[in-house]
Amino acid sequence: AQSVTQLGSHVSVSEGALVLLRCNYSSSVPPYLFWYVQYPNQGLQLLLKYTTGATLVKGINGFEAEFKKSETSFHLTKPSAHMSDAAEYFCAGRAGNTPLVFGKGTRLSVIA
């Protein structure tokens, strides 16, 4: 069965600092993994995805994530936080043809 765990419901960083949002998954088969972002009163927007191939994937707005099978992780990073990055971030996964399973979400605050 597929499950996704996000560590930390709230992360606060200073503007210009590194952003690191943690996600671990469990899956009995190789997973597809995704990061979505949700701004207030909006839907979920896909940031990036890992399916197969290169384990370091780049997404929109300067975000990237690395799939580490040995650690069952798919952490999201951005070298330098911007005020506009403040939002809720969701890690999600699916194994094969199953529906997306989401983590609980991490709220990112950026302090000026």
Add this chain to the structure above:
Amino acid sequence: DSGVTQTPKHLITATGQRVTLRCSPRSGDLSVYWYQQSLDQGLQFLIQYYNGEERAKGNILERFSAQQFPDLHSELNLSSLELGDSALYFCASSYQGDTEAFFGQGTRLTVV
């Protein structure tokens, strides 16, 4: 704009009532997914349809039902509404079951 359209954006109704939420998927997408987002439960998968047929079922209550029509739009019917059904309901679509899903802006349901 994800290309997924949900109506209405907001809905306020009384306990015991029935409502219908509508979703138009992206052009060409055959799969439609319904998710419920609440503060305590996070994003919960409800049900998936693929080309008119039910493909997968999640934590969907018996009071809830859905269908996908020949033009591929979908409706989620919620009946005998309770206060606890107040939540954001998202529709998502994808072309094939093993790719990313694109989300609509959601319908915010408030049961009073």
